[in-house]
Amino acid sequence: MTEVLLRTVRRVGTSGAPADVRIVDGRVTEIAPTGTLDAAGPDTDVLEAAGAWLAPGLVDHHVHFDQWALVRRRVDVSGCDSAEATADLLAEVARTGVTDRVLIGHGYRDGMWPRPARRALLDQAAPRLPAVVISGDLHAVWCNTAALAHFSELVGRPLVAGEDGVLREQDAFDVTGALSLVPDDVLDGYVADAVEAASARGLTRIVDLEMRFGLDRWARRIHAGTDGLRVSSGVYPIELDAVLARGLRTGDVVPGTHGLLTMGPFKVITDGSLGTRTAAVVDAYGELGGHGVLTWPLDEVVPMVRRAVDAGLVPAIHAIGDRANTLALDVFEAVGTRGTIEHAQLLADDDVERFARLGVAASVQPEHAMDDRDIVDRYWAGRTDRAFAFASLDRAGARLLLGSDAPVAPLDPWVSLAAAVGRDRDGRPAWHPAERLSALSAWRGSTDGRVGVAVGDVADLVLVADDPLASSVSSAALRSMRVLATAVEGRFTHREV
Template structure:
């Protein structure tokens, strides 16, 4: 049996409102034995224990990324990364250098580009042809809702002038109707189907390596909206006792009938691997101008094909899918960016709740109802003010990614204009009674939670612009932002009875920082370093 551990001499940010900031914490058998002042904690611990002197440093609960594409992020770590590449010419050079290192028949894969930084229209297939040496290329935009491909990739996928746009997507075309190298939403699927799959062993190894990287930043739990390939890899690691991350894994929408036939319900699993929600896409993204809007985007070209964005499902199908899931005790996780998408999803959830009054709702309790997993909307990036209060009223989690706000300032101001006062509206949602659960949406954005925390408390880019913050009335305090990265996700996964805060009896998942968090200025939060990450009482990373 492992020895007790005592941590004292610093500030323990418990995120438990009955305790607040404590002086000491004791761990036994993977759980919190005692937390409070030094005398209380030392009285509870055995005579034989390991002591960690915090030396003025802070401790926080283990961080949860409540929205991360785990396998995708892990695999992309070995591909082209165009995040923050500020010029088109530089992007082409990065692609050229990467392609030259590949075998002649390999695919050139990457992600992260943002043409708004390049101050030009969409990139083209012919431009990509020039730097890929005859190899097929598929490079997703940072939001993953559009992809830049070359002519070799278009030929492999049999996409031509005569190809029709698929349901829920479109093929970019030039003035002559020829495919121009841009694929939007489901328009990407034909090319994706041509890309060879990595082996199961490669997937598992990539995930393990990536998890180790996340430990270095204090992440101990994830909510993962990916497909069966990711779940299979995670389950294989779990089966071997090699999964060092707590994971809530969601279900792809096309598998709903299989889940219902099996009697699968949200919440099945244990503290390491747990089945979550049914993942549904209701619209596209801001960056690709495919978010579904109540009124047209501002500043689009006169010939823009989708001035109101693209709903991924028609209203009847969305309502029917959400109702079928909820009626079978499978809660939903619905991607919604635009104000029209968010309203429609809230309408659908409300209708399903009325039809199924015993539906899954969030609970702040720690009894049996706490194990039930609530419905949630992912991103909720821009809302009509009339819909803000509905999240709390309907018990719908607002699962959001603070770093989207600071990355999207320029685009949001240009495409949403004054509607941006209700974009990434964390304070308004919280004040209306909604539960916030924060994540990264990696690989769309950086998975570093400390960058997200800084975005939540400043609403400024890393260069401290705009001065005073972008719609600063929506900022959160550091304590509130930490709550949304710890307690909020635990409520969202129905696990607040045993994780989320550093409370007696809960899992000993915690992070020792390199300094006193109370002394960190808001604009320095992203620089905070992790000294040690502990999961179930055991150190998984130490710097």
């Protein structure tokens, strides 16, 4: 038997009266007023919380974990406000004598740049080295001439870009996929570090939607001791046949992983992204024109999703533009199944209530609204009241699931919570404040619906310095919430006290 005794905690969702909490073999077995519970024996792990707040562990419902682990070691260009500034930063790195075969930047957002990307800028920045810059939304990759040649050889087909040097959608995914093919031991080390960092922010579970099927990689990592998170690992159409051949169903627990690893959803991408201006929309992109791209027509995606559902997989459909969201909802209605729409960034008014009626959850990433507010105002002018419509979905009765889409936004649940309830950042006024979520709704979206901790719960827990549901806690305070401890099934994965 393993026992943990938490002394003098206050539980989120209660009056805040101090209590002691006993955890035995990974479950909460007893909660009593402070001072009334004693350790069962000398091996009991006793944590004195001194009035800190105990809550259910947090969940990120949309992560690309390998990409996040890799991005943490790439050149961060997210602060660059022009193509020229981005190229200058890469040139500075190149001058340091970087020895990697490819110079990789991450996080460019060109929606508000005064001038577009140009291949020549990267040619000048790294004249003897393949140089690529991955967009913040992962849907575009800006390359120099050497990089286009290098990755054409790696992917086995010509990658053709114009004078801007930008590859979009599948071409971009092929490049980022090739960049992910680092040795297993190296990538696993990066992932172990990233898991540790996620635990330090209170995360206990993620839904990993990495584009390369990751179930076996995660099993290897857990066996090697990277066991700080529960992981639900999804699959895309390109590997669907292999998953069906193994008889895997969403929710299946992988043997030998201590219950930490499960089969995730079936992910289908139906359109592009706002940042790359490829999200499928009804009305054109302002002065830019164009309506984005639809990856699949309805008559192709419906039978594919039906096949996955019949085999026991739950669909998770990527849809950002309003046209794509309508198509995704049509798919759910035609197949007669539940699941999630990932992102749901721009919605037609008539589609908001369809989420609840069809039992489709909106898996949203609130920090995207803060990253993209100016791009939305520019390219989706006249319809911004329908963008990131979190409160409208909540009022309609739809289930909301919060996440980061890391590395598109940081893998930090407190950032997502802050953006959901505040719709503000960097001292700017709240953007479309009518669509702010209540603290309780945002909290439920980050904890799989749990509010507080009760007897009988699996002890996936987080201990924090302040009550996240208190009316006095600002969005800025949420962003900087101090996490004192995190536990998965009663086992501490992070501890400061």
